[in-house]
Amino acid sequence: MDSELKEEIPVHEEFILCGGAETQVLKCGPWTDLFHDQSVRRPKLLIFIIPGNPGFSAFYVPFAKALYSLTNRRFPVWTISHAGHAVAPKDKKILTTSEDSNAQEIKDIYGLNGQIEHKLAFLRTHVPKDMKLVLIGHSIGSYFTLQMLKRVPELPLMLPTLGAKK
Numbered sequence: 527m528d529s530e531l532k533e534e535i536p537v538h539e540e541f542i543l544c545g546g547a548e549t550q551v552l553k554c555g556p557w558t559d560l561f562h563d564q565s566v567r568r569p570k571l572l573i574f575i576i577p578g579n580p581g582f583s584a585f586y587v588p589f590a591k592a593l594y595s596l597t598n599r600r601f602p603v604w605t606i607s608h609a610g611h612a613v614a615p616k617d618k619k620i621l622t623t624s625e626d627s628n629a630q631e632i633k634d635i636y637g638l639n640g641q642i643e644h645k646l647a648f649l650r651t652h653v654p655k656d657m658k659l660v661l662i663g664h665s666i667g668s669y670f671t672l673q674m675l676k677r678v679p680e681l682p683l684m685l686p687t688l689g690a691k692k
Contacts, residue, residue: 541620571659
């Protein structure tokens with residue numbers, strides 16, 4: 527039954543231009559545009575997965591579906607590829623707009639610093655500033671997450687309350 531439930535969970539695939547590099551974003555759940563959705567149903571939290579190497583976001587689909595299911599389908603779970611680690615199929619459109627700051631190239635986007643800036647650029651233009659974030663990093667994705675927090679300490683994180691007194 528659990529595996530049947532996970533098969534029903536929608537996963538939307540997008541390819542965007544972010545920092546000058548093709549980027550795959552997998553979005554688990556019905557929400558594909560949090561930035562422009564001002565409806566009452568818009569979630570107040572996003573679970574954002576940053577993969578380890580080789581930065582292949584499809585590897586995390588079963589994990590994303592499990593998280594989405596375990597949160598009772600209340601919060602979207604998005605996974606972003608590393609810059610340059612995914613190439614859009616020929617029949618897939620790469621999304622960008624003229625006013626999108628993500629279309630601007632990031633210097634050394636394929637290096638560690640560029641990969642960190644790549645994730646921050648995505649969050650700035652695709653996630654509302656008031657949306658709480660749960661950042662999940664795997665391997666090098668954990669390093670990117672820690673560096674993102676150092677660079678932008680005002681990121682609206684949802685922090686666990688471990689060891690809270692009763």
